[in-house]
Amino acid sequence: MTTKKKTSSESKVQFPLHSPRGTQDILPQDQKYWEYVTENAKSFLRGWHFQYLETPTFEETALFSRGIGENTDIVDKELFELKSRGKGSSYALRPEGTASVVRAYIEHGMRSWPRPVKLFTIGSFFRYDRPQAGRFREFHQIDIEAIGSANPITDVQVIYVLHNYFQSLGLDDYVVLINTLGEPSERKAYISLLKEHFRRNRQKLCRNCKDRLVTNPLRLLDCKEEKCQQVGNTAPRLLDHLSDASRKHFEFILDSLRELGVPYEVTPSLVRGLDYYTHTVFEFVPKSTRGESQQSSFASGGRYNNLVKELGGKDMPAIGAAIGVERVIDRVKTEGIDLMVMDHPQLFIAQLGDQAKIVGLQVMKELRDADIPFSESIDRDGMQQQLHMADRLKVEWSIIIGQKEVLDKTVILRNMESGMQEVVDRDRLVKELERRLHIVRE
Numbered sequence: 115m116t117t118k119k120k121t122s123s124e125s126k127v128q129f130p131l132h133s134p135r136g137t138q139d140i141l142p143q144d145q146k147y148w149e150y151v152t153e154n155a156k157s158f159l160r161g162w163h164f165q166y167l168e169t170p171t172f173e174e175t176a177l178f179s180r181g182i183g184e185n186t187d188i189v190d191k192e193l194f195e196l197k198s199r200g201k202g203s204s205y206a207l208r209p210e211g212t213a214s215v216v217r218a219y220i221e222h223g224m225r226s227w228p229r230p231v232k233l234f235t236i237g238s239f240f241r242y243d244r245p246q247a248g249r250f251r252e253f254h255q256i257d258i259e260a261i262g263s264a265n266p267i268t269d270v271q272v273i274y275v276l277h278n279y280f281q282s283l284g285l286d287d288y289v290v291l292i293n294t295l296g297e298p299s300e301r302k303a304y305i306s307l308l309k310e311h312f313r314r315n316r317q318k319l320c321r322n323c324k325d326r327l328v329t330n331p332l333r334l335l336d337c338k339e340e341k342c343q344q345v346g347n348t349a350p351r352l353l354d355h356l357s358d359a360s361r362k363h364f365e366f367i368l369d370s371l372r373e374l375g376v377p378y379e380v381t382p383s384l385v386r387g388l389d390y391y392t393h394t395v396f397e398f399v400p401k402s403t404r405g406e407s408q409q410s411s412f413a414s415g416g417r418y419n420n421l422v423k424e425l426g427g428k429d430m431p432a433i434g435a436a437i438g439v440e441r442v443i444d445r446v447k448t449e450g451i452d453l454m455v456m457d458h459p460q461l462f463i464a465q466l467g468d469q470a471k472i473v474g475l476q477v478m479k480e481l482r483d484a485d486i487p488f489s490e491s492i493d494r495d496g497m498q499q500q501l502h503m504a505d506r507l508k509v510e511w512s513i514i515i516g517q518k519e520v521l522d523k524t525v526i527l528r529n530m531e532s533g534m535q536e537v538v539d540r541d542r543l544v545k546e547l548e549r550r551l552h553i554v555r556e
Contacts, residue, residue, distance in 0.1 A: 136243070136251025145442045146453050151283065152236055155256045155437070158279050164232040164258055169214035171238065172196060175204040181213035181390060181425055188328075192241040194251075207240035211257030212390070212418065212434050213425070219261055220427035227300035229262030230432075236439075248410070254439035258415075264431035266363045269394045269417060270370040272433050276398065276413055277376045283442070284451040288412075289377045292396040293384040294364040295332075296356045298420070304355040305331050315345045325364065334384045343383075344426065351382045363393055377401075390418040394433065459489035459549055462504035462530075465515040466497050473520050477513060477543070484544045486553070488513075504530055511550065513543070 133139055140148060156166065161537055179189050194207040208214055213232055224231050235257045258275070260268050273290060280288065295301065309331050316324065320339040327334065335346050356364070371378050378396075379528075388393045395416035415435025422430040446453075461481065465474040471492055481488050489507055491500050497514070504512045514526035514535070525543060527550075528535035538546050547553075 134251070136245035138250065138252075139475065144443075147446060149438065150453055151439055151442050152256065152448065154283060155234075155236065155279065159234045159256075159258060159275070162232070162275050164234045164275075167215070167218060167233055167235055168237065169208070169211070169218055169235060172205045172207050173214055175206040177213050177217055177425070178206055178209060181421060182210065191352070194240045194242055194244050209239055209241045211235055211237070211239065211255060211436060212259060212421070215257065215259050215434070216261070216421055216425055216427070216432070220260075220422065220425060224261070225428055225430065230260040230268060231262050232258075232260050234258040235510060248441055248444065250440065251342045252451075256437040256439060257434065259432060259434035260431040262430055263433075264419065266366045266394075267370070269367050269433055269506065270374070272415065272435055273367075273371060273396060274374055274376060276415075276435060276437070277374075279437075280398065280413075280442075283446060285442075285445055285449055287400050287402065287449055288398050288445075289379055289401050290371070290396055290398055291381040291384050292368070292371075292378050292394065293381050293390055294353065294356065294360060294393050295385065295395060295416075296352065296360040297392055300355060300357055300360060301332070301352070304350065304352050307350045307355075308332070308334065311349045312345060316525075317343050318342070332385045335385050346383055353380075354383055360393065367394060386414065386416055390421040390424070391416040392419045393417040396435075399450075411438075412445055413437045457488045459507055459509055460511070461486065461488040462500070462507060462512045463488055463490040463515070464497060464504065465492065465498035466495070467517050467520070469520045470517065472513040473515050473540075477515070477525065477540070480544055481547075484548070484549060486544070486551070501528075501530075511547070516547055 155291055155525065160166070170312065175193070175195060178193060182189050189209075192471065193209060196205040196207065198205060215235060219231065237254065237257075238252055239255055240252050243251060245251060258272065258435070260272055273292075277290070280286075309327060312319065312323070312327050312331070312334050314326065318339065318341050319327070319334075320342055323339070323342050324332050324338050326337075334342070335349065337343065353361075353364075368378070368380070385391075386397075394414070396414065397411040398413040400412075401409050413435060415433065417431070417433040419431040420429075422428070422432060463474050463477060463481075465471050474492055478488065478490065489504075489509065491503050494500050494503075501512060509530055512528045512530055514528055516526075519525050519537075522537075523540045524537050525540060526535050527538045527546070529544075
């Protein structure tokens with residue numbers, strides 16, 4: 115028999131291990147928040163005719179370097195690249211959702227579908243970033259895209275859909291920060307003016323902004339360093355360098371959002387961190403923390419009219435947005451939204467004897483089919499142990515099954531508060547429980 119030799123790195127590992135830095139375990143007590151945010155999103159977005167799809171967790175690295183931009187922080191500093199065996203393609207874990215959705219749109223011929231093609235996906239994304247409050251290396255997003263419309267009403271619809279979704283969750287302490295980047299051709303002259311302004315103040319810039327001055331000048335505007343913000347406050351405004359068409363596009367969006375009652379603020383420094391954006395860019399942030407840091411944003415997006423063509427498809431305008439699941443959950447908790455705990459057990463099933471365990475399993479199926487939450491400890495034999503667990507769970511009723519109940523095809527229904535109990539026929543158990551638990555069927 116041969117054994118695998120331990121590598122030097124393996125021999126240094128200390129057990130027990132912890133989750134990798136920048137990741138988290140989502141424990142059972144937190145699942146109600148995750149389900150509240152993601153399951154509501156699925157039903158809500160389908161109601162607005164967005165169709166669900168899933169894309170791979172990893173893609174060819176070229177998809178992100180071409181789509182997001184080689185000089186962006188995401189590609190240059192934060193991409194999780196994968197080692198592949200032998201020679202071949204280079205792969206990376208997806209850092210955002212839009213590039214993958216657009217790749218799928220092109221690959222599967224969705225151009226022939228009725229336009230705009232409205233899609234959404236929910237999943238894990240990865241960025242090699244410094245972990246901090248609200249920022250993980252593995253994080254979760256709800257990604258929505260509308261591909262095939264250049265009409266500004268589609269921008270309005272995407273923002274309005276997000277606004278209504280957050281309202282449906284009970285959130286109301288937020289504002290939409292919004293800006294326009296115009297068309298790439300309009301930005302060329304503006305970027306020259308911007309670079310000249312920041313060059314004159316280069317000594318006041320942080321190290322990252324000195325690099326951005328060469329690689330990605332627009333990102334100079336949304337640096338969170340105070341000294342860089344002071345320089346940015348006196349910089350030329352892109353809004354003053356738009357064409358008439360771009361200005362009308364933006365004004366239509368603002369007028370529409372105002373009429374629809376969506377709270378917004380025009381924010382000239384908002385540029386977002388991805389190269390593919392054109393025209394509209396926006397972020398949803400809490401009113402109390404706007405302007406403090408990018409970590410306060412819990413949803414963001416923008417228009418990307420050139421990305422489909424850039425990734426090999428036919429020219430096709432589009433707009434999309436991403437909702438940060440972890441950050442929305444933080445907002446739900448911060449705003450004190452009281453969730454109805456749908457999976458809290460209302461009953462406990464206790465059994466004594468092997469045949470009673472079999473009957474207990476049958477009763478569990480009947481309750482599950484009737485959508486009545488329950489708990490059990492079928493591996494325990496002592497009745498007192500089981501009823502003690504029922505007390506700890508604070509259930510209202512316990513169903514007790516012993517040898518006599520197996521033979522009589524009955525169960526004992528025990529009120530855990532009063533201790534009163536009665537015999538109920540198995541075939542009318544569900545109806546009896548629905549009556550006592552005040553469950554109304556439509």
